[in-house]
Amino acid sequence: MxxxxxxxxxxxxxxxxxxxxxxxxxxxxxxxxxxxxxxxxxxxxxxxxxxxxxxxSEIESAQDIDFDQEWLSDRIRDLPRAGQVVAFRLVELLEAAVDVRDEDEFRLYKEFEPQKIQQALDHVSWGAPLPTVAGEVMSNLILRHSLPNANHRTGIAMLQFCIESVEPDFEMPRTHVDDDTWREWVDPYIVDSKRLITVRRNNLRFKQLEELNVDLVERKDGIQIRLAEFELDMHWREALSEYAEQHESHCTDFAQSVLERAERDDLLDRQGPTKQEFITYLEDGLVERDFREMF
Structure with missing residues (x-):
């Protein structure tokens, strides 16, 4: 056993x-x-x-979310404009996710860290092929983990907005959590993403477990990490870089899968947005959007 x-x-x-x-x-x-x-x-x-x-930190209930305009403005006033815009949209997405999900099941695991949003934007290859840009937007927002929950769900939403900033008529394949199709093709990407980011932050701790003949580590949601499948014997700084690259590649593959499932192969070689084009779309293209429909 x-x-x-x-x-x-x-x-x-x-x-x-x-x-x-x-x-x-x-x-x-x-x-x-x-x-x-x-x-x-x-x-x-x-x-x-x-x-x-x-x-x-203590786990809080989603009922404790109170990101009012004044509070949020105080937290992000020192960010560049791009970071401010993305922060506002991420908070709106988080609130929409909470509104759709049962609040009793939705927990807040950490503080909101908006400064990490700017760090994420600084690591995107803006203007590269669209799957690369969209995948890196998703990956880097997940890696920086700025929200107290729903970083994967909001990361997928930002991937969608990135594609829409280039092709406004793009229709995202269904990714709702109550959709059997979602569980078939989206959930494996999320599960593997969570494995990668957990190993990325814990390679030395997991190496210690491996030396104690432990085979599996199980994180919340029942996600199991088989230690033998990962390279653990490296400096923690090397692990941060190595597994960040693997995570970006993983999310880029997801972006390509999204375009293929949407039958938009014409977008696979399209140039992705510049940072300014992406931010302009977030500011002007989503004004009337009801984000609850995305969850």
Whole structure:
């Protein structure tokens, strides 16, 4: 039977794996050195494994979302105009997702970090072929993880807007969560994306688990990561770069799949938008849009 440990503590999803050991003394020493709230789990394998989990913030209900205009303006006033526009649209998308989904099931896992939105925009190859630009927009927004939840769903929406900025008549294939077709072709992209970004941030922790003969790590939503399928033995800075490149390639493949499913092969070789063209579309082309229809 595979030896499996949880990435998020099973009773507290805001606590994530920070350290593992076969030694009780070592795990207790790490706990004493931690400045965060901690929890421990001992996994009763033939050779036991002890895992330390740390939590940095409390999980809040979606009912606590209150991104009013004044609050948001104060948070983004120092961003360049492009970052401000994308931040406003991302918040609108988040609020639409919450409105469509059951609020009791929609949780806020972290603080809103709008400064990361500008970082995402700075890493896009603007003016490259459309699948590349759209995929990189999606990938970099997901990698920076600026919203307290729904970063994948809002990332897909931004990919759609990127395509529409070049072809306003583009019709997105259905990606609603209650659609069986969505689960067939979109969900695998999201699941693999979550695997990549989890390994990207934790290669050394996962290498430590691998050395303890752990086979699988399971994050929330039941997503399992088979450690043998990933290269873990590298410096953490190298892992950040390597897995960011893999994630961008993954999202570019998704953008190409979107265009093919929409039967718009004519857009595969079309030049993608410049940053200004994309921002202009977000400002002027979405004024009357009801974002709830996207979720």
């Amino acid at each position: 595979a030896r499996l440990v949880f990435y998020h503590h099973p009773q507290a999803e805001n606590f994530s794996l920070k350290f593992s050991s076969a030694s009780v003394a070592e795990i207790l020493s790490q706990r004493e050195q931690s400045d965060e709230s901690t929890k421990l789990i001992g996994y009763p394998f033939e050779t036991p494994v002890y895992v330390l989990y740390e939590g940095e």
